[in-house]
Amino acid sequence: MHLVRQVYRNVQENLSGKHPKVYRQVHAGSEVATIALPKQIPGLDGEYEKLNDIGIIRQILLYPPLIYDPPMNKRRGMFKEIKINPLEKIDINAKEWLCYPAKVCDVLIHVYFHETFYELGFGLCNLFELAEEEDLEKQPDAIYLYGAPEGSLDGLAEFNTVYYKDKEKNMLVGAVPRDDEFGYFGYLKKMILTLHNIKKIEQNIMPYHGAFYQISLKGNIKVKVLMIGDSGAGKSESLEALRFLGSEKIRDLTIIADDMGSIIIEDDGTIRGLGTETGAFLRLDDLQTGYAFEQLDRAIITNPSKVNARIVIPITDFETITEGREIDYILYANNYEEVDEEHKIIESFDNAEDALKVFREGAVMSKGTTNTTGLVHSYFANVFGPPQNREAHDKIVDRYFQEFFKKGIFVGQIRTRLGVKGMENDGPIEAAKALLSIIEK
Numbered sequence: 081m082h083l084v085r086q087v088y089r090n091v092q093e094n095l096s097g098k099h100p101k102v103y104r105q106v107h108a109g110s111e112v113a114t115i116a117l118p119k120q121i122p123g124l125d126g127e128y129e130k131l132n133d134i135g136i137i138r139q140i141l142l143y144p145p146l147i148y149d150p151p152m153n154k155r156r157g158m159f160k161e162i163k164i165n166p167l168e169k170i171d172i173n174a175k176e177w178l179c180y181p182a183k184v185c186d187v188l189i190h191v192y193f194h195e196t197f198y199e200l201g202f203g204l205c206n207l208f209e210l211a212e213e214e215d216l217e218k219q220p221d222a223i224y225l226y227g228a229p230e231g232s233l234d235g236l237a238e239f240n241t242v243y244y245k246d247k248e249k250n251m252l253v254g255a256v257p258r259d260d261e262f263g264y265f266g267y268l269k270k271m272i273l274t275l276h277n278i279k280k281i282e283q284n285i286m287p288y289h290g291a292f293y294q295i296s297l298k299g300n301i302k303v304k305v306l307m308i309g310d311s312g313a314g315k316s317e318s319l320e321a322l323r324f325l326g327s328e329k330i331r332d333l334t335i336i337a338d339d340m341g342s343i344i345i346e347d348d349g350t351i352r353g354l355g356t357e358t359g360a361f362l363r364l365d366d367l368q369t370g371y372a373f374e375q376l377d378r379a380i381i382t383n384p385s386k387v388n389a390r391i392v393i394p395i396t397d398f399e400t401i402t403e404g405r406e407i408d409y410i411l412y413a414n415n416y417e418e419v420d421e422e423h424k425i426i427e428s429f430d431n432a433e434d435a436l437k438v439f440r441e442g443a444v445m446s447k448g449t450t451n452t453t454g455l456v457h458s459y460f461a462n463v464f465g466p467p468q469n470r471e472a473h474d475k476i477v478d479r480y481f482q483e484f485f486k487k488g489i490f491v492g493q494i495r496t497r498l499g500v501k502g503m504e505n506d507g508p509i510e511a512a513k514a515l516l517s518i519i520e521k
Contacts, residue, residue, distance in 0.1 A: 081143075084108040112202045113141040116178050121190070123219025123249055127167050131223070133174035134192060136181055136216065140205045146380045148199045153383040155266035157239035158463040159254065159274045165244050166255040169232045170225060177227075180204045181211035181220070184276045184356045185342065185402055190220045191272060194227025196258050200265050201226065203380045207269060207359035209398040222252035222275040226268055233257050241267065243275065252278060265382055265390065269361055270464055273340045276356055277465030280342045281472050286480045289462035290413070291315035292337040292353045294405050295322070295519060297329060303519040304336075304405045306343075306353050307494065309413025310444040310461040314496025314508050315339075316362055318413070321512035329516065335360075335396045336405055340464070343407070343480060351487055355401030364389040365504075409519070410484060412438050412493040415507075416445035416455055419495055425514035428492035432481040435491045439477070445499025 085108050093099060116135030124131050180191045180201060188211060193201030233240040233255060241262070243254040254271045256262050277287035290308035297303070307315045316338060323333050337355030344352050364384070380392040411426070412435075419425050429435035442461035446454060459467045466473040484491050494515065497507030 081107070081109040107143060111143045111146055114178070114202070115139045118174070119216055121216060121219065123251070127165060128223075130167075130172045130174075131179070131190075131192065134172070134177045134179050135174075136179045136190075137210065138213075140202065140210070142202075142205070144379055145376045146203075147384060148203075148380070148382045149384070150200060150263040150265070150382055151260035152262070152264035153386040153388045155264055155270065157241055158467070159241045159243055159271055160237040160239065161468055162236045162242045162244055164236065165246060165253055166225065166228065166233060166236065166242060167253060169236075170228045170255065171232070180208075181216060182208035182272060183211050183215065183398065184208060184272060185354050187222065187276045187279050188215055188218070188220045189222045189224060189272055189275055191224045191226065191268070193268070194258050197227050197263065197268070200263065200268055203265055203382075203392050204268065206378070206380050206392040206394050207357050207361060208272065209358050219249065219251065221279055222254065224254040224271055224275060226256050226271070227258040228255045229258055241271065243271070243278070245278075265361060265392065273356060274464040276340070277342075277462070278469060281465060281469045281476065284476060286343045286476050287462070287465060288341055288343060288353075289339070289460070289464065290337065290341070291319055291335070291339065292341055292355060292405070292407075293319060294334040294336065295326075295330060296332040296334070297520065298331050303408050304353070305409040305411065305515065305519070306407050307411045307413050308439065308461060309415070310442060310458055312363070312446060312498065313413035313415045313444050313461065314498035314511065315413050316360060317498055317508040318494070318496050318511045318515070321508040322516065325509065325512050326516055329520070334400060334405075336401055338395060341401070344404075345480070345483055349483075349487065351407050351483060351489065352404045353407050354404035355396070358396055358398055358401060359392055359394045361390055361392050364391055407489055409490045409492075412461075414443070414493045414495045415497060415499040416443060417495050418497065418500060419510075423495065425511055426492060426494045426518055428490055432478075432485050432491075436477065436481055438493060
């Protein structure tokens with residue numbers, strides 16, 4: 081960076097014969113640097129051996145804000161299980177790849193990304209915890225190849241975003257093609273979370289798609305709220321509205337999960353929610369005015385001039401997401417229904433069966449984060465693992481929801497109205513007010 085600036089200034093001064101009056105320290109040269117070294121990883125032998133020559137990232141240096149304009153601004157389709165290991169069909173030139181070893185709560189995922197997607201790959205450092213040296217001494221729970229050579233995944237599935245269960249190694253293998261169509265951060269983030277969720281289902285644990293946070297009120301009262309819902313349902317937006325509105329009543333907001341996590345039932349019956357990400361991948365259009373500018377010193381911004389412009393920012397720490405919190409409220413984020421005398425902003429379910437009906441339908445008004453439009457349905461508002469493993473997931477949620485009601489957890493829905501025309505800003509604000517009023521009681 082220094083070299084590029086100095087060369088430019090030397091040329092400018094020699095041509096003009098004048099010294100500049102204003103020196104602007106603009107971004108020049110490199111905005112991201114990394115230390116990445118190859119390492120022999122336990123369990124990566126046989127067909128996985130080709131991965132051991134790829135440099136594994138140990139440290140990253142950023143000069144934020146980073147502003148990228150990748151070729152795509154939305155994601156489509158879902159990740160499909162296939163019966164053949166994609167690595168058998170993928171040739172690897174180790175010099176063209178890097179590996180970001182991500183700690184997704186207690187699931188270790190080695191994310192291999194091709195140089196075509198370097199900008200997006202480095203953005204992972206704002207979203208997932210980078211693994212420690214000791215984590216590299218064990219076999220990963222999953223690996224993900226983001227940028228498989230053109231044609232290598234053809235014919236494996238209708239839409240070539242795929243994963244494979246290596247039962248012999250107890251390891252998952254995900255892959256996405258090297259094509260502009262997949263040049264969107266959502267393909268990177270959501271496959272990682274899909275692999276996490278499948279691992280949780282295999283462990284008989286319930287994954288969720290939602291935001292989970294602890295609200296600390298003045299008077300040392302702490303309330304933990306889990307809001308489950310699909311992309312664009314208003315989860316993050318309601319949280320930001322709550323943060324904005326509650327300055328006089330709220331002492332602190334601790335985010336355990338911004339988008340995905342899991343619920344565990346301890347041996348003593350305690351029900352605890354965990355997170356997956358230390359950062360957030362947020363729609364700029366749906367944030368409070370000025371919020372994005374407050375985060376510029378840490379931000380990675382993508383597609384700033386397009387629909388679904390996004391910001392990736394760190395929001396919590398790894399200890400918080402792995403320790404989790406005991407759950408007090410579980411709310412389905414309903415972004416499509418208006419509020420009237422019959423439909424209140426927040427209402428509770430009387431029993432597990434009624435609650436499960438709404439959660440299983442997973443209705444949401446699409447906000448343009450994928451290629452869907454209008455009112456759509458996805459099983460448990462989570463296409464990232466549960467629908468692909470529905471039979472196993474159904475058994476888990478039947479048991480979990482019965483336990484929620486036995487423990488007296490408030491299970492209901494909150495109408496954010498983020499998908500209702502004209503209510504994109506006021507809807508989450510009113511939802512936050514209603515939530516604050518309930519938890520104060």
